[in-house]
Amino acid sequence: MTPPPDHAAVPSASDAAPVAVATAPAGPPPSDTEHRRREAQRAAGREGARRTVAQIGFYTFVSLVLAFFSLPLLWLAVAPFDANPGLSASLPEFTLQNFQVLWDNPYAMRSLGNSVILAGGTGLLVVTFAALAAYALSRVRLPGRDMLLYVLLLLSSIVTGTAAMVPLFNLATELRLIDSQLGVILVLSGGLLPSAIFILKDFMDGTPRSYEESARVFGASPFQIMRDIVVPVVRPGLATIGVWSVAQVWGNFLIPFLLLRSPDQYPAAVVMYTFYTEGGQANLALISTFSLLYSVPVILMFLFVSSRYGFRFHGGIKR
Amino acid sequence: MAAITMDRLTKVYPGGVRALDEIDLTVEDGEFFALLGPSGCGKTTLLRTIAGLEESSGGSLRIGDVDVTRTPPGSRDVAMVFQDYALFPHMTVAENVAYPLRIKKVARGKRTEKAAATAGELGLADYLERRPGQLSGGQQQRVALARAMACHPRVFLFDEPLSNLDARMRLEARTFLKRLQRELGVTTVFVTHDQAEALALADRIAVMESGRIRQLGTPSEVFRRPANTFVASFIGSTPMNLLDGVVRSRGIEVGGELLPTPPEPAGRLVDGEKVVYGIRPEYLVHSPTAVPGSLTGEVRVVENLGHAQLVTLEGPAGFVQLVVDEDTPVALGDRGFAVPRQDRALVYRDGELVTAGADPTGLTAGARATGAT
Numbered sequence: 001m002t003p004p005p006d007h008a009a010v011p012s013a014s015d016a017a018p019v020a021v022a023t024a025p026a027g028p029p030p031s032d033t034e035h036r037r038r039e040a041q042r043a044a045g046r047e048g049a050r051r052t053v054a055q056i057g058f059y060t061f062v063s064l065v066l067a068f069f070s071l072p073l074l075w076l077a078v079a080p081f082d083a084n085p086g087l088s089a090s091l092p093e094f095t096l097q098n099f100q101v102l103w104d105n106p107y108a109m110r111s112l113g114n115s116v117i118l119a120g121g122t123g124l125l126v127v128t129f130a131a132l133a134a135y136a137l138s139r140v141r142l143p144g145r146d147m148l149l150y151v152l153l154l155l156s157s158i159v160t161g162t163a164a165m166v167p168l169f170n171l172a173t174e175l176r177l178i179d180s181q182l183g184v185i186l187v188l189s190g191g192l193l194p195s196a197i198f199i200l201k202d203f204m205d206g207t208p209r210s211y212e213e214s215a216r217v218f219g220a221s222p223f224q225i226m227r228d229i230v231v232p233v234v235r236p237g238l239a240t241i242g243v244w245s246v247a248q249v250w251g252n253f254l255i256p257f258l259l260l261r262s263p264d265q266y267p268a269a270v271v272m273y274t275f276y277t278e279g280g281q282a283n284l285a286l287i288s289t290f291s292l293l294y295s296v297p298v299i300l301m302f303l304f305v306s307s308r309y310g311f312r313f314h315g316g317i318k319r
Numbered sequence: 320m321a322a323i324t325m326d327r328l329t330k331v332y333p334g335g336v337r338a339l340d341e342i343d344l345t346v347e348d349g350e351f352f353a354l355l356g357p358s359g360c361g362k363t364t365l366l367r368t369i370a371g372l373e374e375s376s377g378g379s380l381r382i383g384d385v386d387v388t389r390t391p392p393g394s395r396d397v398a399m400v401f402q403d404y405a406l407f408p409h410m411t412v413a414e415n416v417a418y419p420l421r422i423k424k425v426a427r428g429k430r431t432e433k434a435a436a437t438a439g440e441l442g443l444a445d446y447l448e449r450r451p452g453q454l455s456g457g458q459q460q461r462v463a464l465a466r467a468m469a470c471h472p473r474v475f476l477f478d479e480p481l482s483n484l485d486a487r488m489r490l491e492a493r494t495f496l497k498r499l500q501r502e503l504g505v506t507t508v509f510v511t512h513d514q515a516e517a518l519a520l521a522d523r524i525a526v527m528e529s530g531r532i533r534q535l536g537t538p539s540e541v542f543r544r545p546a547n548t549f550v551a552s553f554i555g556s557t558p559m560n561l562l563d564g565v566v567r568s569r570g571i572e573v574g575g576e577l578l579p580t581p582p583e584p585a586g587r588l589v590d591g592e593k594v595v596y597g598i599r600p601e602y603l604v605h606s607p608t609a610v611p612g613s614l615t616g617e618v619r620v621v622e623n624l625g626h627a628q629l630v631t632l633e634g635p636a637g638f639v640q641l642v643v644d645e646d647t648p649v650a651l652g653d654r655g656f657a658v659p660r661q662d663r664a665l666v667y668r669d670g671e672l673v674t675a676g677a678d679p680t681g682l683t684a685g686a687r688a689t690g691a692t
Contacts, residue, residue: 210405213372218419218470219393228418232409 076295079288086284098289107263108290111271114181116297118256118267119249121185126192126245127238133193134200135230139209149198156194165258172259179261187259188249196241203237204230243305250298268294321383321473321506322348323369329377330364330530338364340530341378343682346508346523351500353521354510357553361530362510363478369508370399370476382474393422398467399476402483404459406451412438412462413447419470437465441499457488464499475500477509481516493519514554518542526550535681543663546679548595548670557600557629561667562614562636564596570612571596571666574636578612581664584673588666595667600629602663603641605649606656613656614639621649632657 079085080099082092102108137145158164168187169178177183211233215225231238253269260266263274272294275286323346330339338361346352354362367373369380371392379388387395398419406415413434420430438447441461451459460480467475480496481489497520500507511517517524518538526534526541526549534546545551551559564573566588571578573596580588588594606613616634624642632639632655641657643649666673 208403208405210401210403211407214399214401214405215418215422216372217370217392217397217399218422220422224422228421229407233407235409 076288076291079284080292082285082288084285085288098285102286102289102293105286107266107271107274108286110264111266111268112293112297114265115250115267115269115294117181118184118188119246121181122188122192122249123242123246125185125189126196127242129189130193130196130200130241131231131234131238133197134204135226137197138201138204149194149201152194153198156191162254165254168255169258178259179265181260181265183259184256187255188252189245191255192245192248196245199244200234200237200241203234207233239305243301246301247298322346322350323474323506323508324381325369325378326380327378328365328368328375328380330361330368330373331376337530339368339375342530342532344525344532344535346506348506349504350506351497351520351522352506352508353517353524354508354527355514355517355524355553356512356527358512359529360527362512362527365527366399366476366478366508366510369474370397371395372399395474396472397474397476398470398472400460400463400467400478400480402479404451404463404483406459406462406466408451411448411450412443412454415451415462416465416469419466423470434465434469437469438462440468441465456484457492460484460492464496468503473506475505475507477507479511480509481511482513489516496520515556518554526553532682533680540681544665544672544674544679545597546672546681548597548667551597551665551667555599557640557642559597559599560603560639560641562596562598562639564594566590566592566594573614574634576612576614576636578614578659578664579661581661581666583675584666587673587675588668592668594673595670597665597667598659599663600640600642602660603639603657604660605630605641605643605647606658607653608656610656610658613658615654615656618649618651618653618655621651630655 075088078090078092081094081096082090083095083097084093137149142148172178172183172187175183177186207230211229212225215229220228251269253273256265256267257270257273260270263271266274268290272287272290275283275290277283323344325342325344328339328342328344329337331337340361342365354365356362364373368375369382371387371390375388379386381387382395382397407418410418413431416438417430417434420433425433435444435447438444441464443458443461443465446454446458446462451462454462460483477496481492484492493516509520518541521538523535523537524541525532528549534541534550541550541554545554545559548561551561562573564571564578566572566580567577568590569577570580571588571594578596603614609615614632614634614636616632616636616639618630619633619638620629620631622629622631625645627645628643628647628649630641630643630649632641639657641655649655672679
């Protein structure tokens with residue numbers, strides 16, 4: 001093995017090289033330069049060793065972090081196929097029995113359908129109204145517009161939060177929206193809209209007005225401008241909001257639990273809470289299996305949206 | 320095709336800014352017309368008011384025989400090309416060009432054919448399926464032009480048509496635009512802050528300042544006889560020398576030198592009166608030796624213009640710039656003399672041109688008639 005080649009010593013050369021360069025034009029004695037060169041090589045060797053150790057340390061750390069996050073995922077991948085799953089990830093006693101049990105459960109599969117209805121309904125409502133509101137807020141000068149947005153944003157975290165549980169329940173009772181999926185959709189939409197408007201307004205602000213003015217001069221109506229120009233241009237923003245609200249609703253436990261009474265209306269997040277064994281213990285087999293099914297649609301949605309819409313923007317404005 | 324007639328057209332923004340102050344202006348049928356001025360002078364507001372994107376606060380606007388003062392932009396039969404081109408990024412070139420036809424409910428087959436033909440005329444046949452983001456600046460501009468042409472409007476409006484192109488493309492596009500406008504013969508109004516662009520392209524120019532037209536005329540009128548010191552200092556790639564002087568019986572005294580009075584204002588000046596003596600750097604002849612009736616100074620700056628040199632002299636009259644032939648050796652610190660061409664020298668009194676003829680601004684009715692032909 002030869003000593004580390006010159007290019008490997010580049011980082012260490014920072015302390016050795018400038019001296020050599022500075023003395024070279026003055027014509028230093030040859031023995032001195034030779035000495036310096038050897039010194040530089042030794043320094044490079046020490047540096048190389050130190051770097052190897054640092055790299056080993058770094059990768060060990062990364063592996064630990066990775067293991068910490070991947071173990072639960074591993075459990076999710078393995079436990080559903082295990083006849084007797086525990087709380088640790090282990091080699092399964094392979095079976096598909098868990099899926100059979102889940103399939104026969106009267107509420108499990110239906111709850112996934114309910115989740116789709118709630119998430120889809122809310123997503124549609126949020127995207128539609130957020131787009132209209134954000135467009136208006138972006139294009140029309142309102143006194144105190146930014147203040148309004150911030151107040152809405154602040155309040156929204158209360159609307160769907162734990163603090164408003166009782167008034168929400170009362171309101172839903174008065175409006176006869178208890179035990180109705182529409183009620184859940186409306187409450188969730190109300191909670192998500194302010195943040196959605198806030199995010200979408202940024203997208204709308206980033207769309208040059210000249211697009212719309214250009215269409216106006218050609219005689220396009222406001223509706224045509226919205227349909228032909230604004231919506232396609234802010235499509236990445238709409239997709240973002242859609243995915244985000246669906247994911248929010250999909251994972252929401254509190255609101256449907258609060259507003260729905262009959263178990264056949266429950267979405268998946270609530271049904272999971274009901275999987276107990278006769279002994280009152282959490283039924284890990286069912287919970288793990290159901291969790292796997294529960295996460296698949298969201299993953300599929302992300303894959304679909306990023307392949308179909310892709311978060312890209314073609315520039316038509318010369319900057 | 321149609322003329323555009325503005326009568327006391329006014330635009331006051333909420334907050335009281337008068338962007339347009341009673342503009343009276345007629346753009347003739349088929350004319351290539353430039354609105355020129357520094358930023359904030361109201362030229363873009365005027366263009367947008369013609370397009371209908373801004374609503375005027377007073378006065379009237381006619382396109383052809385129709386009063387369009389309160390007509391929405393889509394019904395004015397105008398097409399506008401924006402400074403940033405405003406091509407729709409999610410549509411292909413063909414879809415972009417066909418969009419105005421789509422709004423006018425032309426059948427799909429026909430509008431595709433029409434768009435392809437229009438784009439073909441502008442040399443875009445190979446790019447029909449591309450998106451605007453995949454085109455160069457010059458190509459994007461031609462797509463924007465094709466889109467404007469596709470619906471055969473009566474008036475074209477261009478907002479700073481060349482400002483987004485690099486210097487070389489700009490020259491090409493300038494020639495191209497001028498030829499295109501000639502061929503189509505459509506009344507065209509364009510806005511620019513670049514005097515060279517206005518001089519090169521336009522049949523007539525309106526020079527604007529703070530919501531008013533300061534001079535209206537052909538490029539040569541505006542260049543040769545700026546009606547006031549504002550236009551004089553704005554027009555010309557090298558600004559005109561405007562030197563303070565005093566009228567004497569045998570000439571005009573500028574920086575202690577007696578310059579002969581130019582023929583035109585002679586007889587209209589009063590002895591002892593303070594005036595401004597205006598002469599373009601191109602119309603000053605350099606001399607290394609003293610000449611009577613010349614401006615003098617020490618050479619401070621020499622700028623190479625390629626075919627000539629722009630020399631700045633500092634002397635008793637202040638800074639004087641002159642254009643010197645590329646072969647004439649001029650060294651820093653030399654003493655130089657600049658002899659004005661008498662037929663090109665102008666005299667301004669209170670900022671306005673002293674003249675023998677009619678109103679030099681071209682804004683009165685008589686001047687407009689002569690300027691238009």
